[in-house]
Structures are given as C-alpha cells and as structure tokens.
Amino acid sequence: MFKLSEIKELIKLVDQSSLQELEIENEGARLAIRKPSKSEPIYVTAPAQHTYAPIGQASIANTAPVAALDAALPATGHVKQEDSSLHKIVSPMVGTFYQSASPGSAPFTNVGNKVGDKSVVCIIEAMKLMNEIEAEIKGEIVEILVENGQLVEYGQPLFLVKPE
Numbered sequence: 001m002f003k004l005s006e007i008k009e010l011i012k013l014v015d016q017s018s019l020q021e022l023e024i025e026n027e028g029a030r031l032a033i034r035k036p037s038k039s040e041p042i043y044v045t046a047p048a049q050h051t052y053a054p055i056g057q058a059s060i061a062n063t064a065p066v067a068a069l070d071a072a073l074p075a076t077g078h079v080k081q082e083d084s085s086l087h088k089i090v091s092p093m094v095g096t097f098y099q100s101a102s103p104g105s106a107p108f109t110n111v112g113n114k115v116g117d118k119s120v121v122c123i124i125e126a127m128k129l130m131n132e133i134e135a136e137i138k139g140e141i142v143e144i145l146v147e148n149g150q151l152v153e154y155g156q157p158l159f160l161v162k163p164e
Helices: 004-015 057-061 066-072
Strands: 021-026 029-034 043-046 051-054 087-090 095-098 120-126 129-134 139-144 157-163
Touching: 004 021, 004 029, 120 157
Parallel strands: none
Antiparallel strands: 021 029, 043 051, 087 157, 095 120, 120 129, 139 157
8 A cells, every 4th residue: 555655755756747647556556646637627546446536626726737847847957959979868767866875975976977887877766765877878977967856757868978
C-alpha cells in the first residue's frame, strides 16, 4: 500500500513536470495519477474496491495549465544552443536531482571535469531511493542543465558532455 506522504510527493512530481499520466503498481496496490483538463473533475482510485471518489473542484483551481508547466521547466534559463557534437546525459526517471552525495559534500562533477563511462555524475532521488546516474560516455562536462534539488522528469537532459 502507498503511504500518504509518497502519494503527495508523486502528485507534486507529476504536477511540476510535463507528464500527463503516471501509473505505478506496488505490492498489489495500483496508483494512477493523471492531469485533468480545467473542466474535468479529479478522481482518486481506491485499489481494493475499484471505485472512484471525486476530490473536489477546489483542487482543480490550483492546477496550472500544462503549457505553463512546460514553460517553467527550464529553470536555469541559460541553455546553450543545440550542438549535435555534444552528448546529453538524460534523467532515466522522475525525481529530485542532486549534484553531491550529501549536503555540504563536494559535487560528483563540475563544468570542465573529465568523466569516464562509469563515472557517477549525480544522484536522482525517487520515492526515497537514491539512484546514482553514470555518465555512460567518456568526455568533458560542458554544461550542467539543472539546479541542485530541482525536480526532473524522465528523459530530461541533465548534462552536456563533449565526447573524447
């Protein structure tokens, strides 16, 4: 069964990303989160009974349009022009991006650092699990595209690497 805190965190992650739907199954419990249109009511599925309970219209008023969410995602504001020679290291999951193993410790990598294909470049926290992300390519970090502590979505570019 999902904890209320986990469900709230997942709702925040979906709300702050360009994802339209998220469906997770864990130990027989199924959770489906879908962004509604402005005129569509919001429903929560109760896995055991398979019934729907409306949350209420007040929740819909707080839901930002998807276009506005997409426009807000590139938080750094300094994304370089697309360069086909650069390799993008992308997020393999939805979660929170961290540059170091713990607050106050040195970042895994910085702009200008050389990385190997097995070098850990960051951590993505998803559902209280810390997932080390490897570079998967040898080269030099040219740009870090997200801020420490920022929520990232599946497939979102995190780093630009100049391959060796």
